[in-house]
Amino acid sequence: MVKFITLVGASLIFVGQGATQEAYEQYCATCHASAGRLARKLEGATAEEKGAKLGRFLETHQKLDPEVRAKLVDYLVGLSRP
Numbered sequence: 001m002v003k004f005i006t007l008v009g010a011s012l013i014f015v016g017q018g019a020t021q022e023a024y025e026q027y028c029a030t031c032h033a034s035a036g037r038l039a040r041k042l043e044g045a046t047a048e049e050k051g052a053k054l055g056r057f058l059e060t061h062q063k064l065d066p067e068v069r070a071k072l073v074d075y076l077v078g079l080s081r082p
């Protein structure tokens with residue numbers, strides 16, 4: 001049973017990441033081919049700072065649904081971790 005729950009949890013996380021990557025391809029990849037490269041350029045000392053800064057930047061950079069924007073911020077900040 002525990003194993004089953006773990007498996008379901010893991011696949012939900014996987015599906016979530018896939019959807020975000022798709023959003024990146026759809027909204028960003030036309031101009032920024034590499035998500036990893038963008039992620040490495042994020043400014044800020046901590047993940048929180050990077051996320052806050054990117055979130056503010058994206059408010060004006062592209063017209064995005066706030067939910068999509070939040071997902072993309074999480075995705076890129078996640079990629080920026082060493």
Ligand code: HEC
Nearest residue numbers: 024027028029030031032038041054057058061062064072
């Ligand atoms: C129509 C082309 C285009 C699209 C689509 C686009 N960008 Fe950009 N982006 C640019 C250009 C040009 C710059 C550099 C000039 C500027 O700062 O606006 C830039 C700059 C940036 C920067 C600042 C760092 C840097 O490399 O200068 C970030 C972060 C960024 N974009 C993220 C994104 C994300 C995330 C998406 C998807 C939601 C996205 N962009 C979609 C064209 C685009």
